[in-house]
Amino acid sequence: MNAPLPIDAARLTLMLNELRLPTIGRLWPEFAQRADKESWQATRLLGALLEHELAERAKRRIERHRTESRLDPTKTLAAFDFSAVPMVSKAHVMALASGDSWLEKGANVLIFGPPGGGKSHLGSAIGHALIDAGYRVLFTRTSEIVQKLQAARQSLQLPAALAKLDRFDLIILDDLSYARKDQAETSVLFELIAERYERRSLLITANQPFSGWDNVFPDPGMTIAAIDRLVHHSTIFEMNVESYRRRTASDKQSARRRQSSSDNDNHRDIDNGATTMT
Ligand code: ADP
Numbered sequence: 001m002n003a004p005l006p007i008d009a010a011r012l013t014l015m016l017n018e019l020r021l022p023t024i025g026r027l028w029p030e031f032a033q034r035a036d037k038e039s040w041q042a043t044r045l046l047g048a049l050l051e052h053e054l055a056e057r058a059k060r061r062i063e064r065h066r067t068e069s070r071l072d073p074t075k076t077l078a079a080f081d082f083s084a085v086p087m088v089s090k091a092h093v094m095a096l097a098s099g100d101s102w103l104e105k106g107a108n109v110l111i112f113g114p115p116g117g118g119k120s121h122l123g124s125a126i127g128h129a130l131i132d133a134g135y136r137v138l139f140t141r142t143s144e145i146v147q148k149l150q151a152a153r154q155s156l157q158l159p160a161a162l163a164k165l166d167r168f169d170l171i172i173l174d175d176l177s178y179a180r181k182d183q184a185e186t187s188v189l190f191e192l193i194a195e196r197y198e199r200r201s202l203l204i205t206a207n208q209p210f211s212g213w214d215n216v217f218p219d220p221g222m223t224i225a226a227i228d229r230l231v232h233h234s235t236i237f238e239m240n241v242e243s244y245r246r247r248t249a250s251d252k253q254s255a256r257r258r259q260s261s262s263d264n265d266n267h268r269d270i271d272n273g274a275t276t277m278t
C-alpha cells in the first residue's frame, strides 16, 4: 500500500470526488496494487470497486433513514420479549417487519393496550426492521405531529406539510389517544389519515381502543370516518397485559422473596428495600 502511486493519482482523486465516489476514492490505491500484482482482468477491478461503492452507499442510506426516523435505537425486535405477550403472534410480527405487500397497499397496524405493555416498543421494533429492509419510517408522538400540522395549517402550508410526509413508507403515531382535538373545526389528524388512506401506511399505538377516541376528533362523525379508514386494511394487536416494567419489578421482588425465605437474616432488607423499577 505504501508503493508510490501512479503519476495521475491526484487527478483520479479529483475525478472521484467530483463524481461523489468516496469509497472508490478510498479503496482504489490498494485495489489497483493488488490488481497489478495478481494480474486481475480490468473488468474484475472495476467490478470490485463499484460493488464496494454501492454497498457503502446502501449502508449510508440506511443510517440516514435511521436518523431521520427518530426511533429509539434500543427498542428493537432483538430486545423484545415475545413471551411477555403470548397473544401477539411472533410470526405475524416478523411478516410485518419484512414489509412488502402491506406497505405497498398502504395498510395499517393498530396496537392497543394499557400503559407499559410494550406498544411503543413493538411499534418501534417493526420500524427498525423496516428501515433495515430499505424502507423509510417516521416515529412521532401523535400530539407532536398534530401540533406541527396545526401550525402548518395556520400558515396555509398543510398540503405541503402532508406531501412532505409522503416520503415515509410508514409513520408511527405513538399514543394517539393522548392527542386532543383543538378548537379548529377541521382536524389535521383526520387530514393525515385521509391523505394516506390506501396509499401510505400508519402504525398507531393507543391506550384506549376506538371507543375512547371521541376526544381525539372534533365530532363523532369524523371519529367514525377516521376509524373506518384506519381499520379497512389493518392488523390489530391487542396487548392486554400488565405493565412490563411493573411485572419485571415484581419478578425481581419475588425472586428476592424466595431468596430471603431461605435466609431469615434478610427479612429487614426486603421490608425496607423498595423494588427498583428499571
Ligand atoms: P407502552 O407503549 O405500551 O406504554 P412501552 O413500549 O413503552 O409500553 O414499554 C414500557 C417499557 O417496558 C419499555 O422500556 C419497553 O422497552 C419495556 N417492554 C415492554 N414490553 C416489553 C417486552 N415484551 N420485551 C421487552 N421489553 C418490553
Ligand code: MG
Binding pocket: 119, 120, 121, 174, 175, 205
Ligand atoms: Mg407508549
